[in-house]
Amino acid sequence: MxxxxxxxxxxxxxxxxxxxxxxxxxxxxxxxxxxxxxxxxxxxxxxxxxxxxxxxxxxxxxxxxxVERYPPIRPADLAAVDAIAVLGGGKRPAPEFGGNAPSSDTLTRLRYAAYLARHSGKPVLVTGGAPLGGEAEGKMMARVLRDDYGIRARWMEDMSDTTLENARLSAVMLKADGATRVALVSQGWHLARAVPFFQRQGLQVLPAPTGFIRYEGPAFQRYLxxxxxxxxxxxxxxxxxxxxxxxxxxxx
Structure with a gap:
């Protein structure tokens, strides 16, 4: 909506x-x-x-x-969590796929969440609504996880419009199943804002950053x-x- x-x-x-x-x-x-x-x-x-x-x-x-305040985690760190929560980061029309596809930010998050899920066996929550209309990001994310990575999301939150609502609505779903410890997947720069939102919902949060701002090559290229x-x-x-x-x- x-x-x-x-x-x-x-x-x-x-x-x-x-x-x-x-x-x-x-x-x-x-x-x-x-x-x-x-x-x-x-x-x-x-x-x-x-x-x-x-x-x-x-x-x-x-x-x-x-804003990139959290270091990368190891898959072994996930032993103490109950779930992996992935935040939506946008979508794009994709006529070549016959519908919507994840934006580059969302795709980066989904790929990393799939990687963590495979190495830990932990269930996945996807969260994201449709603040500008059309298909909800949560539904699209669940579909991409299933079709492209072979992982079925246990929880799908598709009514949130903001990161704050991601946290509030996701916490309700997670707590209903007794999941209070989550690995939170998003870009490193986004987690500085997202982690406190989830913590204020009574969840224990393991920040799982991805998509770090990094550049290779000679130093002078950083000024081009x-x-x-x-x-x-x-x-x-x-x-x-x-x-x-x-x-x-x-x-x-």
Missing amino acids: FSLAVFWHRLLGALLLPPILNLLPIIAGAMLIRRWQHAGRLLLAFGVALTYLLSIPQTAIWLAQG PSGKAMEECHALLREYIGLLYYRMRPGT
Whole structure:
């Protein structure tokens, strides 16, 4: 079901994140430069510099250091948990498959959850609704786990619109079956926000991060702009905004 709240959050986020974030000073500088040349040039230079910084791998690495708080786990660490919970991270229309397919973030999470499930034998919970309409992520995730990885999700939560709701609704399902210790799978940068939500529902959480922000090759390449780095900077800045939002919001 379409969520108006999620839509407004995304609209507000778009104004606070690149590319609009770095376009605004460029536009303002272009408008001011005829009347106030010095101020206009400063704004233009600031916008260009910001565009460069938010398009290079090194900035993504710096930003990731503040939110990738949990180290990788070993499959053996799962002996103490009751379940593996996988958070949805988006979907995309996939006409080649005749329906929806996981976004790159969701696919990374599902692949890692399948890996952990195979090595531990622990049951899997998938969680994700449809905040912008269409098929719920939880249903799609369960289907992909079954068809592509041969693993059937024991629990499927498909009504949540946010990470906070992922935690609340998933906890109800897990506790009903006596599962209170979970390995929580998501990108490393996302778990900084997600883990406390699940803990506040009375669950013991083993963070199981995947999709770390990493780059190979010569160091100078980290200063060359790339589309991948732009995407990662956008995701990381969005996560910082999310952390700030929930820190200021009472009752979460």
